Amino acid sequence: MADPTQNHWKFFSVLLQKAAQDATAGFPHELSPKARLIFLPLQEGMEVVTLPRDRPLDVSPDAVLERVREVATNRDLRMRTLAIQSAATAAVVRAVDPATSFCGDGRIHGDHVVVPVLEVSPEPYSRCPALELNVIGNISVPRGLADTVMEVVVEEATSELSKPQPGGDIHDCMKLEPGAVIQRAARRLLGRVAVSISAPQLMGQLYNELSTIASLRYESQVNRGSLILAKMGHPSVRRIVTFKERAPLNKPNWARKIVQLALPSASILCDELGLSGIGQVVDYDPTREDLFEVVFVGHHRWHLRHGNTVLLDVHYGQPALPRPRLAKDAFVSTLQHVFGAAGTDTERLWSLASAAVESAHHGALLVVSEKAEDEATRLKRQSTPIEPILGDAQIVEAFSAVDGAILMDPAGKVFAFGVILDGVATDRGTPARGARFNSSFRYVDSADHKVLALVISEDGQVDPIFRCQ
Structure with a gap:
């Protein structure tokens, strides 16, 4: 009998959820996948059980029980098993939200059919890029990387359910390497393109x-x-x-x-x-x-x-998944928070930041400082100061080709490029990020004036760094 209270089922549920979370940890949107195991009874008078128990699913076992009766006289054990498992899987699919849920195939364990389910947070999932069609002709196809990753993980859960005691060996249960999961999903997505x-x-x-x-x-x-x-x-x-x-x-x-x-x-x-x-x-x-x-x-x-x-x-x-690029409303809001509206040319700074994102194939660093002219003089031995000029897309593209920051004031006037930032160590840095990111924190936190650093990575991700007032 499949007793949901046995520890190996709890371990299996936890490891399934962890596998999904690990596979999506690098996504720009936090999907927060949750796992559920649905135990559908094969005998009258037994209840549907869900693990974890604090997240029950309103699903009826009637279709499964009816299929059990229908195939009772079939002497082919394999066909009986497949029919019952298929009915259980279909019952769960009908009960969950199809927009945010991913169901594996059910497997019979004792007096139950166990169906694995993964669910993701609707709002972050909706922001993941995806196509609309999930069927071409009569072929089911993936829509995007996020949903395909979930399907790969839940398929592995189905494989684990084929073992006599799923979750019984925690060292050999849901052993999925996140990078391998994402590669499998990407290959399927390219298969859809084919x-x-x-x-x-x-x-x-x-x-x-x-x-x-x-x-x-x-x-x-x-x-x-x-x-x-x-x-x-x-x-x-x-x-x-x-x-x-x-x-x-x-x-x-x-x-x-x-x-x-x-x-x-x-x-x-x-x-x-x-x-x-x-x-x-x-x-x-x-x-x-x-x-x-x-x-x-x-x-x-x-x-x-x-x-x-x-x-x-x-x-x-x-x-x-592609990293979200700079959003104008958030950028303008940050500028006004740091510098205020007076003297800040938000449109010019927006165009310069956008140009840096589009042209900086190796990353870039823009520093907007209310004391840009003084800072260009102070840092002249570790930068290339220029006669002040209003920045434009061509200037940003040219100056981004060399290491170091582009230094400008809130009006978009450029004073230096190739600036090597200084500053003292700060708790806001992280070894997980590179030199631009960490040097920006040191510079911003050490500055005695209002300053905003825009760290642009190779993939177009933008991190605005400023000191909270």
């Missing part, structure tokens, strides 16, 4: 082939090209150049050479047979979900995009 462009033969290899192309240089140049992934003859693809012979993706050196031809206004076309030419996207209806872009944004780095949405950010073969 199905969408009518290239099922690429399902198991598209992720690896794109990562290999991203790792290659062409005559010492870093990859900055892009691909349009769409089936041959897609109505939203305008073809500019057609190759007489396609370059297959599984010939990475050839493919990398072709990608070098891409321009900001034109991409390499990739269909079910390989790289076929150069073209552009025109009048694409994103509800079709059958045209994608791969943008190579640096050495070993590429993005999967659909329309204006980045679905996946892959760096050195490790996939991740």
Whole structure:
């Protein structure tokens, strides 16, 4: 009999939840996954039990009991088992919120069918990039990285349920390496792309082939090209150049050479047979979900995009959700909190910060100081002071190419670049972040005036650092 009070079930529930939390710990939105085990009885008069008990699920066992009666005379034990487990899984699926819940397949243990469930917080989950369609033809497909990670974890829970005593060996239960989980999920997402462009033969290899192309240089140049992934003859693809012979993706050196031809206004076309030419996207209806872009944004780095949405950010073969970039309302609010409205050109500073996010492929650091002119003089031996000039996107792009901070005042006037910040050690630093992040805390906390540092990482993440007044 599957006794929910036995410790191994509690261990299993806890380890399932931990596996989901570990797999999503690096996400920019905190999904806070929770695990539940649903015990559906196979005999009349028994109750449905949920672990943990303080989170019961309103699910009826009637459909399961009816299926037990229906298959009672079937001599095929395997078919009886599958039918009962399927009925239990379906009953739980109907009872949970389909928008935020992920159910594994039920498995019979004694007098119960046990079904694993993972649930995520609705608001953070809704901010994770995802497609709309979850079925193409009659094939179930993933929508995004977040939901696919949950499905991978809950599938592992189903595998654990196939053991005689799930959770009985805490050293060998739900042993999932978070990076491996995310990679499995990313490969499935790229498999969905392959199905969408009518290239099922690429399902198991598209992720690896794109990562290999991203790792290659062409005559010492870093990859900055892009691909349009769409089936041959897609109505939203305008073809500019057609190759007489396609370059297959599984010939990475050839493919990398072709990608070098891409321009900001034109991409390499990739269909079910390989790289076929150069073209552009025109009048694409994103509800079709059958045209994608791969943008190579640096050495070993590429993005999967659909329309204006980045679905996946892959760096050195490790996939991740894209980090949220700078939000204007939050940026303006921070500026006004630090400096007040008088003398602060929020529009100019917003444009400079936006330019830094877009152009700083190796990260950047902007420092806005009410004493920028004095600081440029004080730090002249560890910076390059300039004649003061109102900043613009070109200046930010040029000055971000070298190490050190760009120093400006609240009106957006630039006084120095390549500034090496000073300051004393502070408790607000962390060894988990790099030199820009930690030196900004030291400088801000040591300053005797109002100052705001904007730390921009390689992936476009922006950390505003200031001292609370």
